[in-house]
Amino acid sequence: xxxxxxxxxxxxxxxxxxxxxxxxxxxxxxxxxxxxxxxxxxxxxxxxxxxxxxxxxxxxxxxxxxxxxxxxxxxxxxxxxxxxxxxxxxxxxxxxxxxxxxxxxxxxxxxxxxxxxxxxxxxxxxxxxxxxxxxxxxxxxxxxxxxxxxxxxxxxxxxxxxxxxxxxxxxxxxxxxxxxxxxxxxxxxxxxxxxxxxxxxxxxxxxxxxxxxxxxxxxxxxxxxxxxxxxxxxxxxxxxxxxxxxxxxxxxxxx
Numbered sequence: 551x552x553x554x555x556x557x558x559x560x561x562x563x564x565x566x567x568x569x570x571x572x573x574x575x576x577x578x579x580x581x582x583x584x585x586x587x588x589x590x591x592x593x594x595x596x597x598x599x600x601x602x603x604x605x606x607x608x609x610x611x612x613x614x615x616x617x618x619x620x621x622x623x624x625x626x627x628x629x630x631x632x633x634x635x636x637x638x639x640x641x642x643x644x645x646x647x648x649x650x651x652x653x654x655x656x657x658x659x660x661x662x663x664x665x666x667x668x669x670x671x672x673x674x675x676x677x678x679x680x681x682x683x684x685x686x687x688x689x690x691x692x693x694x695x696x697x698x699x700x701x702x703x704x705x706x707x708x709x710x711x712x713x714x715x716x717x718x719x720x721x722x723x724x725x726x727x728x729x730x731x732x733x734x735x736x737x738x739x740x741x742x743x744x745x746x747x748x749x750x751x752x753x754x755x756x757x758x759x760x761x762x763x764x765x766x767x768x769x770x771x772x773x774x775x776x777x778x779x780x781x782x783x784x785x786x787x788x789x790x791x792x793x794x795x796x797x798x799x800x801x802x803x804x805x
């Protein structure tokens with residue numbers, strides 16, 4: 551039989567938890583929670599806008615051999631990292647001080663993932679900028695093999711994914727899934743053309759090697775944009791779209 555002290559402590563703990571739960575669901579606390587979510591959303595939008603500018607500037611630097619633009623991208627990377635820390639800290643604070651449910655919890659989970667995608671896309675912009683000097687005046691090879699077209703499509707995908715997040719547009723988000731496959735096709739075609747360039751002219755080996763590295767970063771940009779689109783669908787429709795597998799697929803379909 552439990553002692554009176556044990557029963558008293560358990561009863562006291564249960565009452566405390568009930569009191570705290572009730573306090574967390576008062577109108578004032580709920581209003582504060584909504585304000586924190588709005589701050590989080592606004593912070594992500596500002597971060598996404600900065601990352602978009604970084605990618606745009608870094609892409610132009612690569613295509614136009616603009617070292618000044620490349621240096622500016624590298625310098626501003628620290629600001630992207632600052633946003634990453636701010637978003638992460640705010641998410642942790644909201645989780646620690648509130649009890650989010652349903653769509654609010656989905657927003658928090660997705661926000662942490664989107665923050666990570668933005669940070670990685672910021673890193674890709676840096677990788678673009680770092681390729682400017684090695685490519686030198688050889689950016690024409692990017693046009694010949696189709697990387698310029700691929701980069702344009704990947705950038706559009708990121709902007710559409712970002713717009714889908716801002717506007718809670720699941721339909722726009724879903725449109726990115728097939729476009730990701732298109733970028734993958736462009737990447738394979740560009741890779742094969744770069745191999746041909748290397749075999750045709752040994753002088754092209756070094757710029758083609760740098761172009762291959764750039765190619766992988768462009769492909770990753772499209773992948774991260776697709777991941778953001780998946781998170782938008784998760785927020786709006788409460789559906790997991792990992793690997794773009796339809797929700798009604800079962801093991802029977804594999805037979």
